[in-house]
Amino acid sequence: MSRGREAARRSPGEPWGGVRPFSIKTKLGALVVTSVLITTGLSVIAVHTKTELRFITVFSMIATLLITQFVAHSLTAPLDEMNAVARSISHGDYTRRVRENRRDELGDLAVTINRMADDLEAQDRQRKELVANVSHELRTPIAGLRAVLENIVDGVTEADPETMRTALKQTERLGRLVETLLDLSRLDNGVVPLRKRRFEVWPYLSGVLKEANMVASARAGIASGSGSHTRKDVHLALDVFPSELTAHADPERIHQVVANLIDNAVKHSPPHGRVTVRARRGALPESLELEVLDEGPGIPRSEWHRVFERFNRGAVSRPHGPGSDGGTGLGLAIARWAVDLHGGRIGVAESERGCRILVTLPGLPSSPS
Numbered sequence: 502m503s504r505g506r507e508a509a510r511r512s513p514g515e516p517w518g519g520v521r522p523f524s525i526k527t528k529l530g531a532l533v534v535t536s537v538l539i540t541t542g543l544s545v546i547a548v549h550t551k552t553e554l555r556f557i558t559v560f561s562m563i564a565t566l567l568i569t570q571f572v573a574h575s576l577t578a579p580l581d582e583m584n585a586v587a588r589s590i591s592h593g594d595y596t597r598r599v600r601e602n603r604r605d606e607l608g609d610l611a612v613t614i615n616r617m618a619d620d621l622e623a624q625d626r627q628r629k630e631l632v633a634n635v636s637h638e639l640r641t642p643i644a645g646l647r648a649v650l651e652n653i654v655d656g657v658t659e660a661d662p663e664t665m666r667t668a669l670k671q672t673e674r675l676g677r678l679v680e681t682l683l684d685l686s687r688l689d690n691g692v693v694p695l696r697k698r699r700f701e702v703w704p705y706l707s708g709v710l711k712e713a714n715m716v717a718s719a720r721a722g723i724a725s726g727s728g729s730h731t732r733k734d735v736h737l738a739l740d741v742f743p744s745e746l747t748a749h750a751d752p753e754r755i756h757q758v759v760a761n762l763i764d765n766a767v768k769h770s771p772p773h774g775r776v777t778v779r780a781r782r783g784a785l786p787e788s789l790e791l792e793v794l795d796e797g798p799g800i801p802r803s804e805w806h807r808v809f810e811r812f813n814r815g816a817v818s819r820p821h822g823p824g825s826d827g828g829t830g831l832g833l834a835i836a837r838w839a840v841d842l843h844g845g846r847i848g849v850a851e852s853e854r855g856c857r858i859l860v861t862l863p864g865l866p867s868s869p870s
Contacts, residue, residue: 532572536565579607583614595622637835638678641760645715646671667715670708674756695751695842699787702746702780703739709756710737710778713763735770737763740779749787749864754839758847761832762793762858769797769856788864796855805849809837836860 540561582599589597595618599611649668652658714737748755759778766776779792800808840847843862850859 529572532568535568536561539564539568576607579603579611583607583611586614586618590618590621593625595625635678637832638757639675641712641764642671642675642678645712646675648715671712695754697749697751699747699749700752702748702789703741703744705752705755706739706741706759706778706780709759710739710763713737713760713767734773735767736773736775737767738775738777740777742781746780746782746789747787748789748862750789750843750862754842755862757839758836758860759791759793761836762860765832766793766795766797766856766858770795771797783861783864785863786865789860789862791860791862792850793858793860794852794855799852799854799856800849808849809833809847833858 543557543561543564546557579599586597586599598615598618601608601611601615603611646668649658649664649671653660653664658664763776763778770776774796776796777792777794779794781790781792782788783790837847840860840862845860845862847858847860850857
């Protein structure tokens with residue numbers, strides 16, 4: 502760990518290394534003592550050498566002023582630097598830092614300013630990532646709702662109760678995502694509510710896959726900066742065993758996980774490929790093991806630890822299937838965030854072909870024996 506990082510982890514009032522041998526009070530006291538000693542020494546010399554007192558007074562003033570100027574500069578120079586850094590921070594530049602090369606109160610102040618800059622930089626980064634995450638999540642229900650409405654307007658489907666129920670479902674999901682913004686604002690305090698309940702896995706995942714197919718159809722006509730996402734050729738398959746399998750989790754958060762994993766798998770699938778969502782019972786009561794498998798090029802083992810990083814879009818030569826826009830690199834990061842909220846695990850698993858993402862949800866806590 503670097504010295505700067507080490508210093509940044511100290512509390513504001515903690516001396517460097519536990520000892521503060523050169524505090525400002527000590528320096529000012531030494532300045533007064535040195536001035537008195539110089540004046541006294543020159544006075545003694547004047548008495549023994551019979552030098553005129555006015556010369557001794559002038560020499561004493563000059564020596565005292567030089568020492569005072571040196572001490573004052575050592576105190577004001579870091580204050581000027583701190584002022585410049587604070588002014589940069591106030592203008593939104595959180596990259597500048599104060600040098601931490603002092604062992605006095607100004608050194609502690611420099612540590613505090615650098616820590617404040619680190620916190621502000623982290624909050625600014627989180628704010629930008631939050632906007633990106635929200636935009637990414639809102640795109641799915643909006644695309645699904647647009648698909649339903651466009652089909653009705655174009656006469657492809659009729660506005661029957663079933664179609665309108667699908668549109669209503671997308672609208673409700675959009676409303677829930679907007680409400681999630683209030684929950685995300687509480688992340689800084691580490692408080693994000695989970696609305697866990699027991700649900701049947703087969704009908705739940707069937708609905709998620711149906712929405713994924715609907716979104717794929719909707720995006721066929723939505724242009725992005727790098728082309729259009731037209732992966733309607735990929736077949737989505739569901740494998741749940743046993744058929745009456747149930748789980749205990751927050752359905753809305755799990756929807757985020759599965760939808761983003763499917764979206765990622767579809768983008769990496771070959772033409773007319775297959776993406777399988779598999780669900781099995783976990784080790785604990787109401788626990789769940791989810792797998793999403795594709796037939797794409799897979800992920801190199803050296804990249805496994807970076808898969809769930811924000812804005813990571815893969816390092817293989819041609820990572821995305823035909824018609825894919827490449828994504829924003831946020832889907833898997835959002836999936837990991839939702840799984841972490843449940844206290845579960847998510848990661849890349851061994852697979853003979855393509856990529857296999859394994860999600861483990863803890864379910865109900867085990868009762869003490």
